[in-house]
Amino acid sequence: MDHFLTALQMALTPYAIGAVGLGTIIGLIFGSIPGLTFTVALALALPVTFGMDTVPAIALLLGTYIGGMTGGSVSAILLGIPGTPSAAATVLDGYPMTKQGRASIALGTAVIVSTVGGIFSLIVMIVSVNLVSKVAIDFGPAEIFALVLFGMSTICGLSSGSLMKGLIAGVLGLLIMTVGIDKIDGDNRMTFGSVNLLQGVNLLVAMIGLFAVPFIIDTFLQHRHGGLEAPATGSLKANLPSFGLMWRNAWLMARCAAIGTGIGAIPGTGGAIAAFLAYSHARRFSKTPERFGRGAIEGVIAPETANNAVTGGTLIPLLSLGVPGDPATAIVLAGLMIHGITPGPALFMTSETTVYAIYIAVVVAYVFILVFQLLGIRLFVYVLKIPQQLLAVIILVLCVIGAYTVRNSAFDVYSMGVIGVLAWGLVRAGIPITPVILGMVLGPTMESEYRTAMQLSGGHLNIFYTSPVAMFFLGLSALVVLMQATTSLRERASKRLESKNA
Amino acid sequence: MTPKRTIRALVAAAGLLATPLVALPALAQFPDKPVEMTVLFGGTANSIAQVLATEMGKSLGKPVVPVSRPGGGGAVGYSYVADTRPDGYNIVWNSNSINTAYHTGKIAFDYQKFAPIAMVSSEVPALAVKAGRGWASLDDLKAAVEKMPGKLKVGISGKGSFTQLVSAALFDAMGIGDKIAYISYGDGKAPVELMAGRIDAAVQWPGQYKSYVDSGQLDVLAVTGKKRVALLPEAKTAIEQGYDVDITMWRGLAAPKGTPPEVVKALQEAAQKATEDPAFEKAAKTLGFEISYEDSAAFGKEIAKDDAFYAKLLGHLGLKQQ
Known part of the structure; x- marks a missing residue:
């Protein structure tokens, strides 16, 4: 209790609260602007924290992290361009909602469920950090591979039209991520002797290209043909979701928060997997799955709850095992280390007060997010009043800046362009973009975990079938694929029947 | 000419006259603009670079800006810096990776493409x-x-x-x-x-x-180093236990080959000052690295010695490509 009170004193100084607030704003801005990513914001904030006291420093980084995670949904909903890979699943229903004029409802819902998910995961983390980290340790390469494969199986639910097209997109994503030096054997793959290709295709750069460039090209083309819709004027009201809506989806939120926390706790996974799994979970267990992809509010609630629940989840392996779950938490880890806080099992013995202060900072960050974002919605929706062609120019500039700053490499700007034009072609051919990003997010993890598992077992597949956890997830993946196959066969059969009758 | 314009013209003329007086010593004085430090890796490498750059900036009088150019086991950053103008405004936060990246075929050039500035730190596996x-x-x-x-x-x-x-x-x-x-x-x-x-x-x-x-x-x-590590004082070295293994990962600074010696010297002195700063010493303790400053000449010898060592080791492991 003494520790807790001291932590309160440390975390609730004006300086520390100010640091959290500043961090959240920075995170929100970088997360919500297409092209700019909050991983870059964290990298910029890191050196600033060196000169600060421990608690405000960590508070600034965590605020940026959490702000970025929620901010990613803003451009996903308003423009169909996710601000972070974790918000890619939110595009599926959030953007259709904007097209139907329900942008502010989607944004409001996203903020509220994000907060719920974040706080839920924090409570889980406080109550059960030791237990969860023990379970997380049991997830070895074989188990993580099976889990990620299960994540891959959500492609089935994402390819609304044809499963084949969804698979093509997924495989393209996997393919793109094999470029560069392979992490296990150090071999150069598909680099064609180019030093720049050695660094591989960066996920953030590809994401910017995949979602933003087709938007830009389409807008310019439509503008040229004069077919651009006039920006929605006048009727833009900042409606907030009703309490009843939230209450009806409370159970869905709880389940998705649990998914997010669980996925976050397993090192090497992350927000994007959690969001996609939650989305496909919500769709599968919905009474009206056909509404998904056409502006269903559940399609915003599920991924947004889950990806913020990941923030608390990733703190578990980060603090208790010293393993960062993604590039963003790796920067938070660097911030902790430089202030002399070495994460790991001894942390809870040696720096209990700091750990409590971190918890409090997370809560404060969510309070800030709730306030800033709910107030911000009024401003955000004005983005829709900007004529689309002007908006496209602004986004183009931001994307070029964003792609460059990820690794300070002009080459990344070119790769963004190439991937973007490719993505535009895919959209034209009716191939969905979302499975591409899913393949890109999951591919590297899936490959390296599989190969590590093979190294461990000396090349025997028995490492998979002797592990109940791995078998459970492999079974689930098989089930999902099977169900999808039978549904599509049945649909085809009934269509054939219809055409015969006609 | 209005009085305002006249004044402006006079000021401009005075400025022009004064420019050589101010600019000449500035030209001779390195640096007169920020120095860019390319960082090749994330994690500890990046954290140390951030602290080092801050401290070096203080003694140089111009900021040293760490810029992250990761990827390719260092190949991307090394290639970038090797191609910049040898004037000291582009330096690289290097490590043994210059030796291993060359011998494993990631880059086409070796350590001789760079002028050593100073060794700064070392880490012991x-x-x-x-x-x-x-x-x-x-x-x-x-x-x-x-x-x-x-x-x-x-x-x-x-x-x-x-x-x-x-x-x-x-x-x-x-x-x-x-x-x-x-x-x-x-x-x-x-x-x-x-x-x-x-x-x-x-x-x-x-x-x-x-x-x-x-x-x-x-x-x-x-x-695996010569001495025990401050962070784990109980852990014995391999040498203490009778096995002759002494391998540490060093980190230091280098500039493109052809950088003027006086510029290298200025950077070397800034690096030395930085390593003596309490803030850097504190970072060493918390991040778990050792401060091991060596000047340009000694550092150059160390890199050359290491290059032969890693060539042999990588050849032995079947990983040597060139």
Whole structure:
């Protein structure tokens, strides 16, 4: 209790609260602007924290992290361009909602469920950090591979039209991520002797290209043909979701928060997997799955709850095992280390007060997010009043800046362009973009975990079938694929029947 | 001419006249603009670079800006800096990776493409096992491995990574080099895998073990440097235990070849001052690296010596490409 009170004193100084607030704003801005990513914001904030006291420093980084995670949904909903890979699943229903004029409802819902998910995961983390980290340790390469494969199986639910097209997109994503030096054997793959290709295709750069460039090209083309819709004027009201809506989806939120926390706790996974799994979970267990992809509010609630629940989840392996779950938490880890806080099992013995202060900072960050974002919605929706062609120019500039700053490499700007034009072609051919990003997010993890598992077992597949956890997830993946196959066969059969009758 | 314009013209003229007076010493004085420091890796490499750059900026009088150019095992950043103008405004935060990146075929040029500025820090890998396995020293481990039917599973950071090179040298010196199976883990997961019992030993960095050693869950059997590591004072060196292995990962600064000697000297002095600063000493303690300053000449000799060493080691491991 003494520790807790001291932590309160440390975390609730004006300086520390100010640091959290500043961090959240920075995170929100970088997360919500297409092209700019909050991983870059964290990298910029890191050196600033060196000169600060421990608690405000960590508070600034965590605020940026959490702000970025929620901010990613803003451009996903308003423009169909996710601000972070974790918000890619939110595009599926959030953007259709904007097209139907329900942008502010989607944004409001996203903020509220994000907060719920974040706080839920924090409570889980406080109550059960030791237990969860023990379970997380049991997830070895074989188990993580099976889990990620299960994540891959959500492609089935994402390819609304044809499963084949969804698979093509997924495989393209996997393919793109094999470029560069392979992490296990150090071999150069598909680099064609180019030093720049050695660094591989960066996920953030590809994401910017995949979602933003087709938007830009389409807008310019439509503008040229004069077919651009006039920006929605006048009727833009900042409606907030009703309490009843939230209450009806409370159970869905709880389940998705649990998914997010669980996925976050397993090192090497992350927000994007959690969001996609939650989305496909919500769709599968919905009474009206056909509404998904056409502006269903559940399609915003599920991924947004889950990806913020990941923030608390990733703190578990980060603090208790010293393993960062993604590039963003790796920067938070660097911030902790430089202030002399070495994460790991001894942390809870040696720096209990700091750990409590971190918890409090997370809560404060969510309070800030709730306030800033709910107030911000009024401003955000004005983005829709900007004529689309002007908006496209602004986004183009931001994307070029964003792609460059990820690794300070002009080459990344070119790769963004190439991937973007490719993505535009895919959209034209009716191939969905979302499975591409899913393949890109999951591919590297899936490959390296599989190969590590093979190294461990000396090349025997028995490492998979002797592990109940791995078998459970492999079974689930098989089930999902099977169900999808039978549904599509049945649909085809009934269509054939219809055409015969006609 | 209006009076306003006249004044402006006069000021401009005065400015023009004064320019040579101000500019000439400025030209001779390095630096007159920010210096860009290319950082090749994330993690500890990046954290040290941030602190070093801040401190160097203070003594140079112009900021030193760390710019991250990761990827390709250092190839991307090395290639970038090697192609910049040799004027001291583009320097690279380098490491043994200049030797390994060349010999494994990642870059077409070697260390001679750069002028050494100063060695700054060093990090020593450590070999750890799970507590309670009854292995207290390298000899215990050796005896156990010799009796083992299969191979010892050792967690490293990836094939051709520094941790694998160190492991290979250490286990060869112990005479059990052919009974080792290497398991690659990225992202610092090896200690966790060790805890879970999926691997038998791990060769990683002291900072990753620190918390587990404090909580009594892992034992560090050896560090591979000449001296013990401040972060893990209990852990003996391999040399203390009778195995002649002395490999440390150094980090330092280099500029493109052809950078004027007086510019290199200015940067070297700034680096030296930075390493003596309390803020840098504090960072060394918390991040788990050693400050090992060496001037340009000594650093250059060290790199050349290392180059021959890694050429031989990589050849022995079958990883040498050029």
